Amino acid sequence: MELPLAWSLVLLVAGAWSLLVWPRFGARIAKDPRARDAQGRPTRFLTVHLVLITVSMLLGAAVALLGVLTLV
Numbered sequence: 802m803e804l805p806l807a808w809s810l811v812l813l814v815a816g817a818w819s820l821l822v823w824p825r826f827g828a829r830i831a832k833d834p835r836a837r838d839a840q841g842r843p844t845r846f847l848t849v850h851l852v853l854i855t856v857s858m859l860l861g862a863a864v865a866l867l868g869v870l871t872l873v
Contacts, residue, residue, distance in 0.1 A: 812868030819861020827854045 827850070830836060836847035 806872075809868050809871040812864050812871065814868075816861045816863075816865025816868055819857055820865065823854045823858050823861070827851070830854070 830847065830850045833846070836844060836850075838844055
């Protein structure tokens with residue numbers, strides 16, 4: 802099944818967006834005072850956000866890969 806070039810570009814842009822935006826958000830979350838407790842251990846706030854960031858980046862990579870594969 803061939804996709805029009807526009808759809809391939811949409812997939813590439815959406816994947817690139819996820820791969821560019823989420824790491825910056827992760828850095829901000831890691832610096833947030835709510836990310837660690839008084840003993841320096843990770844809190845649920847940090848854990849939940851890291852899971853969300855990881856899943857979003859994996860989906861972004863998959864979408865970008867689909868975009869590349871539709872161009873080939």
